[in-house]
Amino acid sequence: MTGKSKEQKTEESSKEEVEIVEEEPKVDPLKEAQDQAEKYLDMARRLQADFDNYRKRTRRENEEFRKYACSGIVTELLTIVDDLDRALEHSKEDDDLVVGIRGVRTNLMKVLESNGVQEIPAEGKFDPNYHEALCTVDGDEDDQIAEVFQKGYTLNGKVIRFTKVKVTKKTA
Numbered sequence: 001m002t003g004k005s006k007e008q009k010t011e012e013s014s015k016e017e018v019e020i021v022e023e024e025p026k027v028d029p030l031k032e033a034q035d036q037a038e039k040y041l042d043m044a045r046r047l048q049a050d051f052d053n054y055r056k057r058t059r060r061e062n063e064e065f066r067k068y069a070c071s072g073i074v075t076e077l078l079t080i081v082d083d084l085d086r087a088l089e090h091s092k093e094d095d096d097l098v099v100g101i102r103g104v105r106t107n108l109m110k111v112l113e114s115n116g117v118q119e120i121p122a123e124g125k126f127d128p129n130y131h132e133a134l135c136t137v138d139g140d141e142d143d144q145i146a147e148v149f150q151k152g153y154t155l156n157g158k159v160i161r162f163t164k165v166k167v168t169k170k171t172a
Helices: 006-022 029-068 071-089 096-114
Strands: 117-119 131-139 145-150 153-155 158-161 163-170
Touching: 071 096, 071 153, 071 158, 096 117, 131 145
Parallel strands: 131 163
Antiparallel strands: 117 153, 145 163, 153 158
8 A cells, every 4th residue: 555544644634724724814913903093084084074064054054044034924024015005005195194104114125125025026927936827818928917916025035925916818
């Protein structure tokens, strides 16, 4: 028999296995610590960016809230402006009472305008972004405003009340 016995072969193969296990590349502790530090630094940068984004978003939301927080009371004040307009429409004399009502309306509109309220123009072409069509009437052109039923207003550029209008439709 040439060769080695089974015991010798087994011992040699187990030695090879041990040697293979021992030959695994060793991890450099400094490199491992640097990688871990880089992970922590990246995580800290991401958290900082998330926090900055959160802060900017809440600032924007707060500004938006402040701009439109008074829209409820402004809408109620606009009904008073409507009442004053109706009173002025039905007055025929220019007595002291009518002059006083005009002055009150003017002052109220100045206060509202200084707080971002603007009247929506109701002349010319119908715009569904600003006008609400209540009915139509025959006319020479399509989508022209024929009559205004109620004035509309914006608050800081946002519509808080649409202008209620009658719109023309071209007849065939």
